[in-house]
Amino acid sequence: MTHRQIMEALSGLLLGMFVAILSSTIVSNALPEIIGDLGGGQSAYTWVVTATLLAMTATTPLWGKLADLYDKKALVQIALVIYVLGSAAAGLSQNPGMLIACRVVQGVGVGGLSALAQIVMAAMISPRERGRYSGYLGATFAVATVGGPLLGGVITDTSWLGWRWCFYVGVPFAVIALIVLQKTLHLPVVKRDVKVDWAGAFFISAAVSLLLVWVTFAGDKYDWLSWQTYTMVAGSVLLGLVFVFVESRASEPIIPLRLFRNRTITLSSIASMFVGVAMFSGTVFFAQYFQLARDESPTMSGVLTIPMIGGLFVSSTVSGQFITRTGKWKAWLVSGGVLITAGLGLLGTIRYDTDYWKTAVFMALLGLGVGMMMQNLVLSTQNQVEPKDLGSASSTVTFFRSLGGAMGVSALGAVMANRITDYAKDGIAGLGPKYAALASGSSSSGTIPDMDKLPAPLRTVMEDAYGHGIADVFLIASALALLAFLITLFIKEVPLRTKGALAHAAEGESEAQTPAEAEAAAPTEPRTPSWAADTADTADTPVQESGAAGVPVSGFVRGAESTPVPRAAVTLISLAGRQLGRSVAQADGAYALDTPGTGSYVLIASADGFQPQASTIVVHDEPLAYDILLGGTSGLTGVVRATGSGAGVKDAMVVVTDVRGELLATAATGDQGEFAVTELVPGAVTVAVNAAGFRPRAQPVEIGGTGVTRVEVGLDAGARLQGVVRAPHGPLADARVTLVDAAGNVVGTATTGADGAYAFADLDGGEYTVIATGYPPAAGAVTVAGAGVDGHDIELAHPGE
Template sequence: MTHPEIMRALSGLLLGMFTAILSSTIVTNALPQIIGDLGGGQSAYTWVVTATLLAMTASMPLWGKLADLFSKKLLIQTALIIYVGGSVVAGLSQSPAMLIAVRVVQGLGVGGLVGLSQVILAAMISPRERGRYSGYLGATFAVATVSGPLIGGVITDTPWLGWRWCFYIGVPFAIASLLVLQRTLRLPVVRREVRIDWAGAALVSAAVSLLLIWVTLAGDRYAWASWQTAAMVGGSLLLGALFLVVETRASDPIIPLRLFRDKTIALTSVASLFVGIAMFSGTVFFSQFFQLARNQSATMSGVMTIPMIAGLFVSSTVSGQFITRTGRWKYWLVSGGVLVTAGMGLLSTMRYDTPYWQVASFMALMGLGIGMMMQNLVLATQNQVEPKDLGAASSVVAFFRSFGGAIGVSALGALLASRVAGYTEDSLARLGGPQAEAASGATGSGAIPDLDRLPGPLRTAVESAYGHGVADIFLFAAPCALIALLLTLFIKETALKTTTGGGSA
């Protein structure tokens, strides 16, 4: 494809990517009000995010394998249609359970959009030139991430709209992407007679789902050391072992295990898992920090996250341009790992009354690092594989990144609920009085508090608890960023290929 043809098709891909990321970020600042209106608590808050990540993670390998077998254009259009259906029904939700269930459907569509965008980009453009265009994907990711919370906050704070429009607003973008791709995307179609590895897809989905359910409920519904933990962790490990057995015997496995014989693919996959923990911990829990620890509106909460997104935007765009110009990419991976680790370590020191300029500086460091690592881990993987494995390899990296995000959101969400309850009880115990006991009971139940209804001293206690609790999330997530950094040191830099090698549509 010529550059003008690539840019026209890329416009449709970028619209699809914008839609996918928008659906994940637009609810972050609206979630406190959504969960409050639907009568949910911290567990429901976490699961509204985790449900989408879970479905996205579990479906990515299947989307990637289908992309190696069938028309990529038809598949991404199917993902857009699934997303539209899920979004419309999500806006009609009447309970936390209904919203969580529909978010699963949304996640299936988002998994296709995120995974297939990388695959289609790789089918159109050689690895050497791909850095520049991958930078466009990274920039779109940044724009959608920053505009999502802002749009969601404005919608939530506008009385005649309300939070339900957070789900409806992505529909026009999805429809526009569908139409643009229909007119501009032209890839060769190669028909292959194969059997889809449905057993592998079911087993990996079940193993991931069971593990996430355990992480979310442990420490709340039952103790971490309990028979439920043993049963669910053991069940997840058993399903994972069965998945490996099935994949070794499948004629066309959903995740070709032979890919992991390549050291680069193995390292980038594991590094992506830890990058996912870092990336999603920032985008999900900052809204609670600004709204519940600093008593900001949903709109201002979005504005205050701009430094992180600006860093991501700049680093993903600039690194892509330099990689295309020089062909060197490892420097950016290692530098990104250093910045993410430093940013998260510094964020673990913040409190509810920390000056905003300090928090903004820490967020910017974190964003710069994520922007350097996210797209370039995919690029390093795609550069190692044959065209026939392009879809599977791309989706494997995306799978591990989303899996890390889902595990991180679930585990860190449970940690936040526990820490906030503990810090609140400690503060209120020092205050004493019947009002303190009532407030302690409300926060200890896992409900999202309404700060405006609390007297001054009690509100300060709750704000302090959320500020300290969110900081603890980054304290636990920073070692994950450090592990990602260490893994990138062992990735061997190889010259970027100058051809796509063709492949199926």
């Protein structure tokens, strides 16, 4: 796909992603007023956010698996419809419980959009190019993230609109996205007979939900160490074990457990969980910090978070462009981990009266780090899996990110409530008994206080409590971000593929064709090995880097009769043509050089009086011993004749390969069937010949050290079988004809055209059975001899006709 085609296809997808992020962020600045209006407290405040994250977390693996099985575009549109319904219902909420339930529905839709956006991009775009387009996705994320709180603040501050319009405003965007998607996104649909793992989806949802319920209420409704904690944690672990058991038995598991055998996928998933804590904590708790600790309006609260969103916008876009250019991605992950840890750690020092410019710098550092890590953790995972597992792998990383965010918001929200209560009590105690009565109900364990109604001294105490309590939350989050940074250090950098998942899958299908079909399709060019297909176009990253200094390659350069070739030049180049090393053979022909690491390379050897030789090598973790054979001016000539008549076969294709299967030369026969190939390496080769109307043939030939080797190849004529399938009304189109040999093996199948004709060519003589279907099947025997059988017609009819 060209850049224009990709951008057209992504337009509706990015718009749908914009809707998803907008719905998640637009309520962040409006939440204090929403919860106050509906009569909820800090627990309700946390659960309005957690409910969406919970639904996203629980359904993300299911969306990913469905994307591997069904039409991706239809799934995106279904997710949009679910989001619209959830948003419309949320705007009608009359109490916190109803709002939380509607947010669950929204979360199901948003989870689908978040997971499917990454999956569809991976299907169309190669990992190497995906960094560039992930930058667009990151930019969309940033615009929606900064636009959501701003828009939500404006709507909340506008008296004739009110907070309910925060849920309605995304509906038109979703409808537009549905229309654009229908017109621009066109992906092939692979129809498969599958069974969705509903049991796996249930048990993982139950395990995550129970864990989040425990985290949310621990320390508030009951102690962290209590029978409720033991029961819920044990229940969550038990459900998780049941989920693992179900997945190990499922034919189409929602999360294939074999994915976690890959170290990169496992580490990326764990790191993504901690990044989710940092990402969602920033967007959720900043609204409370600016509105309750700094007395800002919802609109200004959105404006003041721009530094964080600006950092995310810049880093996601810039890192994507650089990854596309260089193919290097691990440095961005590591740098992002450092910035997130530093940003959250510094935010842990803020108070209600901290200078804004300091807070802005700290937020910018956090945004830069999140932008570098969020998309690239998904990219590193997508680069490791086969196309059939793309949806599951992508959604697995997204699942852990959402899980981290949901657990982080729940646990940190509970910690924040307790810390604010403690700080408020300490501050109020210092004011004296005069303010004790006024302070009752003002702690964050009850309803969120209305700061405007509090006396100045008490208001200052509450602002200080909120500022200090939220800072403590950021400090805890920085410790988790440090874990994410340490995990990324152990992720091994793998070269990015240069083909999208759909192209990669199509290539895999083409590699499954028969050798005869492959030779007929491309007889004059050597085929790129499957292990080199994904790296052949990578200019700057030809190999997979390893932790060692390099993997040595050594061997001997020899000529005819295994004689050493001293002073032979051996050059190591990447698959993209960049020179990586050079060696000169010693008197005994020995050479040695180091490769940069594991991967695929080309060795070129040349010496005076010998034919240059190029060989492709695959280097693993162990040193590689590889001998090179140089040939002189040997040649191969011969003639291709038809068996029986002895006449030369014109335009036959002659293919010469070595013992490793490497293509050495090709030639076409002349009018008398003659051919000639020069400059071959002495030794054993295979000569394969195919021609129209004849059966292909291959035979071994020993090429001499000097002079020209002559060979004669006889081709047997291939018999044919053809005829017409007829019905009572005339020739029958779309009938399926199957040819079975005497041993019961299916030789071939054919489908009739409008004239009812079918044909099989290149057959051996003998007894066959012809089976035709379309009406009730009919079978008949036929004997093929000589040139074959013409006019073997088949009559099909319904019984009684």
